[in-house]
Amino acid sequence: MGNSIHYQTGESHASRVLLANGLTTLPVCPFALAKKHDILVKTRASGEPGVTGFLMRVGQTFGIYYASHIDNDGFIRFTVAHELGHYFIPGHPDALFPDGDGIHASRALNPSGDRYEKEADGFASGLLMPRESFIAAMRELEPGFGAIEALACTCRTSITSTAIRYAQFAEDPVAVIVSTGTSIDYCFMSDAIRAVDGVKWISKGTSLPSRCETRKFNAVSSNITSGRKAYGWTSMDDWFEGAPQVEMKEDVVGLGG
Known part of the structure; x- marks a missing residue:
């Protein structure tokens, strides 16, 4: 996942968004970023196994829903960041909404072969756990699971997404x-x-x-x-x-x- 070209594409777009919005310190708040771009974030039942969130489009207005069954703050934030990836990555809105309006259901951190989901996962990881900041924080910690827990607290991310990011950079x-x-x-x-x-x-x-x-x-x-x-x-x-x-x-x- 972390080494796929699609994941890296999403991560590079996250770096651009971080820079453009002056987001230079951890943790990065996806809710604040959504609000800055007039994207309403709410919760709703997924109604389908594995669905973690939705991006809704009406004309040029966008909204994000995260699935109500998710009770992990870190994964909620990752899910919102994943949907922001679909909003910010060039080509995603047109590909996901070919008729202009609609609702796209996502499966964040699902190891599927879908290009757009992989890019959105890469975006979410890069947004919430920026490469340089994450590596710098890693180097301050003793290697191991304790480091993953500490990084999850610093970035306000889930253990799963933090562990995957940790593995990407671990020596x-x-x-x-x-x-x-x-x-x-x-x-x-x-x-x-x-x-x-x-x-x-x-x-x-x-x-x-x-x-x-x-x-x-x-x-x-x-x-x-x-x-x-x-x-x-x-x-x-x-x-x-x-x-x-x-x-x-x-x-x-x-x-x-």
């Missing part, structure tokens, strides 16, 4: 793996871990390693809904077939219901 081997039950939903890896011989992308639906902390954690539903945390030690070859036997720390956090 150490880092894999961000999102899972449900016993199977993997998607994975993002740092350049350092992708460079290890034998490491390949983990496909959606791949089973979690039988001995990993994540599998045990996911077996207790309250761990997920309560946002509990756990950690253990794992081996790289348990996760990546063909990879060397290298011990790695496995941090696990529940992302809500």
Whole structure:
């Protein structure tokens, strides 16, 4: 995701918007940016699984809705920033509203192949976690999950989006793996871990390693809904077939219901 050309395109447009609007300090508030451009932001029920937000257009007037089921402040902000990406990135309004008016439903942080959604995700990441500011903040912290938590507080972003951004810039081997039950939903890896011989992308639906902390954690539903945390030690070859036997720390956090 973080290394795709579409993601990078969105990120570059976010840099332009930050500069044009004088947004130079963290955290960046997407609500304030929307208000500055006369874009009303409200909440509504999504009515469709996986939908996180909507961009509405009537003539040259735009509005943003974020899904009412989202109860994570960081992800709400990312969702609003994602919709702002659809508004600010050249070509998006015309492509998403070919008839001029309408409502576009988005799935932020969904690893689909859709160009416009990837660009909007890149925009949201670049807007809320600007490259230079984020890297500078990273360098002030000890590597690890604690750094991700601290950066999420600084940027007011979700653990998921912050972890993905962290992996994009990490110099150490880092894999961000999102899972449900016993199977993997998607994975993002740092350049350092992708460079290890034998490491390949983990496909959606791949089973979690039988001995990993994540599998045990996911077996207790309250761990997920309560946002509990756990950690253990794992081996790289348990996760990546063909990879060397290298011990790695496995941090696990529940992302809500």
